[in-house]
Amino acid sequence: MEQVPSILRTVGLEKSYDLGRTKVRAVCGIDLSVQKGEFVSIMGPSGCGKSTLLYLIGGMTNPTRGSVFVADTDITHLSDSERTALRRERIGFVFQRFNLFPTLSAEGNVCLAQEIQGARGRKAGVERARELLKWVGLGEKAGRRPYELSIGEQQRVAIARALVGMPEILLADEPTGNLDTENSWQIMKVFESLNEKHGQTILMITHNPEIAARADRTIHMRDGRIVNVEEDD
Amino acid sequence: MSFSFPTLVRANIFQRRTRAGIAILAVAIEVTAVMVLVGLTSGTINEVSGRIQALGADIMFRPAGSSPLLGLSDTTMPEAAVDRLLEVEGVDSASPVMIWPTSEVSGAPTNIFGIDPEPFERVGGELEVLDGRRLQDGYEIIVDRRLASTEGLTVGQELEILGQSWTIVGIYRAGIGSRMMVPLPTLQEILGLPNKTHVVFLKVDPGVQPRQVSSRINSELSGYETTLMEQYAEVLRENIVGLDQFNGAISSIAVVLSFLVILLAMYTSIIERTREIGILKALGASKTYIMHTIMSESVLLCSIGAAAGVGLAYLTRWALVSRYPTLSVEFTMEWMIYAILLGLAGGTLGAFYPALRAARQDAVRALRHE
Ligand SMILES: Nc1ncnc2c1ncn2[C@@H]1O[C@H](COP(=O)(O)OP(=O)(O)OP(=O)(O)O)[C@@H](O)[C@H]1O
Ligand SMILES: [Mg+2]
Secondary structure (H helix, E strand, O other): OOOOOEEEEEEEEEEEEEEOOEEEEEEEEEEEEEEOOOEEEEEOOOOOOHHHHHHHHOOOOOOOEEEEEEOOEEHHHOOHHHHHHHHHHHEEEEOOOOOOOOOOOHHHHHHHHHHHOOOOOHHHHHHHHHHHHHHOOOHHHOOOOHHHOOHHHHHHHHHHHHOOOOOOEEEEEOOOOOOOHHHHHHHHHHHHHHHHHOOOEEEEEOOOHHHHOOOOEEEEEEOOEEEEEEEOO | OOOOOOHHHHHHHHHOHHHHHHHHHHHHHHHHHHHHHHHHHHHHHHHHHHHHHOOOOOEEEEEOOOOOOOOOOOOOEEOOHHHHHHHOOOEEEEEEEEEEEEOOOOOOOEEEEEEOHHHHHHHOOOOOEEEEOOOOOOOEEEEEHHHHHHHOOOOOOEEEEOOEEEEEEEEEOOOOOOOEEEEHHHHHHHHOOOOEEOEEEEEEOOOOOHHHHHHHHHHHOOOEEEEEHHHHHHHHHHHOOOHHHHHHHHHHHHHHHHHHHHHHHHHHHHHHOHHHHHHHHHOOOOHHHHHHHHHHHHHHHHHHHHHHHHHHHHHHHHHHHHHOOOOOOOOOHHHHHHHHHHHHHHHHHHHHHHHHHHHHOOHHHHHHOO
16 A cells, blocks of 8 residues: 555644634644545544645645645645645535535536636537536536525535546535435435546545445544544445 | 636626626716816816907907906006007007906806907907897996896896996807906996006907017017917916816816725625635636636726716716806816726726735635635
8 A cells, every 4th residue: 555656645734723812723733645546534523623624635725734745746835826726727626515606507606617727618618517517417407596406406516516627636525414315325426436437536524424434434533633544445 | 818707707797786886886976077077177268268269359468467367357458558559560450358257147257348349349259149239338238148048138138237237238149258248438437447458359460470460569568468369278278277286186086086985895895705715716716817807897897887987977067057058068088088097097906906815815714704
């Protein structure tokens, strides 16, 4: 296992928030290595630092100490713009809250992500957006606005949006958090097929042990640390 | 990179109408304010100078140190200067005019000309009588059509001016000299200035350069000043102290106000959208993309605002002129472009700072923003 190069690696990763008098240590000393094509789930009680870890890996915020390597690049040494570019090219994000743009339709939300990726040609963009939405089972509802969609459907739009550039790494923060079992399984199917057919590396936060068990490996966190790692195969 | 409005711009403008409306209104008001206020000053100057130039004279002759703005100075000269002027080579005719500004007729200060009808018309001020008859003598007054219609004056009516009762004997076509004229001797008498005059208008012989005649006058008669009528509008503009500063002050105030409103509108909209900007950053949107989105929205809003402002300016002019027919509002292309550019600059600069701030903020902080 040591021979396989890791696509993601954190070394002594720490993040604390200064709240005036007190300091919140959201992540304290995480060493984690994820191989290309691995499907990893992260579990842990609320407030243990799962989202913070994911944001740090995605370069959305800088750590207080430690490093994050994406492939061989230490992204903590990159500028904000360089980290943004890295996200654009290699990382897809699905947020804990879906964060769709309310003024845009499902299709518009996906097209916006394409625009950010620098995709040319509106027509081709719309077709590709429809294709992605069809793939997550929303082919019929591409023209609807977020408020006209169920929570599960909104989450699937967010996933379609994250897949626009077919990123090597998909970071998903509780993608099934607010969903019933059926919707959850539907999303898991999408993730599994991405992982198996396209070899995408997936890091997924979940509170559901059954969902977590579908991953190759489950990391358990508590108080900003990794307390246990379970191989699920 | 092909230029197109980012997807979000279109959605934001059409779906956040109130905010878009406020920004548009701020720019529109700025453009309207600058255009109307500047248009009012230049319209008034052009109208006044146009009326004076319509006298048909070539040269205005007045005591040294008096203002070329008629009615502003009470320095007089002996009427005998007319005879001296007629002796100067190249002078064809000379018409003495006394000027008395009064607010008794229309509320706004309006000049009354005391004229000697015969030389007045010889110099070139053709008074086309539309109703009634010409001036003769005594307490007679003629008024121009514009004043007659705004004040509802008719031939035969009496006007109370300078403690005297004047009879309207005629109404003449507007646009020549002043809006009211009385016989020169009557005005001299009532002002207690017999055989005096404020200015003399001169006509030069056909084919003679007014400039030559005016320099000849200046060398032969000392203690006087001459103004070439073809330069009158310019002279008027130069003599209204601080006109450019006034226009500048008005437009700066309009610009500062609209700048603040646009800044506030854009700023609050960006605070509102902090989360959205966080999402954009998380999706990999570059600073350039975010700036482009916000700035194109602002430029688009400002352009709509500027266009609306030009329309509103014309509407305001129409409303002003129908309410106050003696007002003149003249729009110049130069100031219209200036007003539009100021509006665009205010809006884009107003959006620039919040846009830059938004593009620079930490993605996670932005995402957690409520
Ligand atoms: N901006 C912030 N300022 C201060 N403290 C913060 C900030 N963001 C997160 N925290 C704190 O950091 C800790 C970890 O937060 P994080 O969101 O990573 O938890 P989580 O494991 O994702 O929780 P959940 O399962 O509820 O989503 C929490 O105690 C939280 O209160
Ligand atoms: Mg979380």
